[in-house]
Amino acid sequence: MTQVATPETRAPDTEAIVVDEVFPHAPDVIWKALTSGDLMGRWLMVPKGFEPVAGNRFTFQTNPAGEWDGTIHCEVLEVVPNERLSYAWKGGHEGNVGYGSKLETVVTFTLSKAEAGTRLRLTHSGFVLPKNDTAYRNMSEGWKKVVKNLDRVVAEEASSQRLH
Numbered sequence: 800m801t802q803v804a805t806p807e808t809r810a811p812d813t814e815a816i817v818v819d820e821v822f823p824h825a826p827d828v829i830w831k832a833l834t835s836g837d838l839m840g841r842w843l844m845v846p847k848g849f850e851p852v853a854g855n856r857f858t859f860q861t862n863p864a865g866e867w868d869g870t871i872h873c874e875v876l877e878v879v880p881n882e883r884l885s886y887a888w889k890g891g892h893e894g895n896v897g898y899g900s901k902l903e904t905v906v907t908f909t910l911s912k913a914e915a916g917t918r919l920r921l922t923h924s925g926f927v928l929p930k931n932d933t934a935y936r937n938m939s940e941g942w943k944k945v946v947k948n949l950d951r952v953v954a955e956e957a958s959s960q961r962l963h
Contacts, residue, residue, distance in 0.1 A: 812927070812928045813924070813925055813926055813927055813928070814924075814926045814928055814935055815922055815923060815924035815925070815926070816921075816922070816923040816924075816926070816935070816938055816939050816942055817920065817921070817922050817923075818919075818920075818921040818942050818943055818946045819918065819919070819920050819921075820918070820919050820921075820946050820950065821913045821915050821916055821917070821918050821919075822916050822917050822918075822919055822950060822953055823915055823916040824916050824917060824953050824954070824957050825916070825917065826881040826882070826910045826912070826917045827881055828953055828956055828957050828960070829910055829917055829919060829949075829953050830880060830881045830884075830910065831956065832949060832952050832953050832956060833851075833884050833908050833949075834851035834878075834884060836849045836850075838952055838956065841948070841952045842945060842948035842949040842951070842952045843859070843945055843948070843949075844859040844860065844861065844871075845859070845860075846858070846859055846873075847859075847860070849873075850875070851875060851878050851884060852875060852878065853875050853876065853877060853878055854874065854875060855874070855875045856872070856873065856874045856875075857873050857874075857875075858870050858871060858872055858873065859871040859873065861890075863899070864895060864898045864899030865892060865894060865895040865899050866892040866894040866895055866899075867890065867891050867892040867895055867899040869890075870890065871888060871889065871890040872887075872889045872890065873886045873887055873888055873889070873906075874886060874887045876905065877907075881910060882909070882910055882911075883907065883908065883909050883910070884907070884908045885905060885906065885907040885908070886905070886906055887903070887904070887905055888902070888904045888905065888906045888923070889902060889903045889904070890902050891934070897932075897933040898933050898934070898937070900930055900931060900933065900934065901930070902926070902931055902934050903925060903927075904923055904924060904925035904926060904931075905922075905923070905924050905925055906921070906922070906923045907921070907922045907923075907924070908920070908921055909921075909922070919946070919949075921942060921946060923938060923942060926938075
């Protein structure tokens with residue numbers, strides 16, 4: 800028997816944001832910026848309770864909206880030192896439309912060797928469209944800025960390491 804997918808049985812369309820950048824630094828310097836709560840606060844947001852350990856739960860705080868208090872609930876899913884960091888990123892509220900709508904996504908940072916240093920591939924996946932259109936649009940632009948901030952923090956860290 801052939802089963803036909805109907806709008807009710809088909810999985811919702813999901814989208815991912817991907818930012819791919821090559822940094823002129825070694826993976827361990829970038830890894831430090833990805834996995835240090837103090838450094839993370841300089842390029843993304845200040846995490847509460849972050850540790851780069853699978854199963855660790857932590858939060859970020861952003862602007863509240865409607866019934867959502869602005870808390871982003873995260874859980875570390877995967878840690879492969881100097882290669883891969885992945886965490887669940889959940890926020891929003893079911894009652895919100897647009898900014899602050901319920902969001903259940905995954906953020907993954909993958910590091911690999913590149914000719915000019917280290918390639919960082921950031922993938923933020925699981926945006927359900929059209930429900931998460933606003934978050935998808937805002938975060939598509941936001942992650943580009945965040946990666947530029949990360950580049951700045953990594954460069955500062957690399958420079959301070961050379962001075963010591």
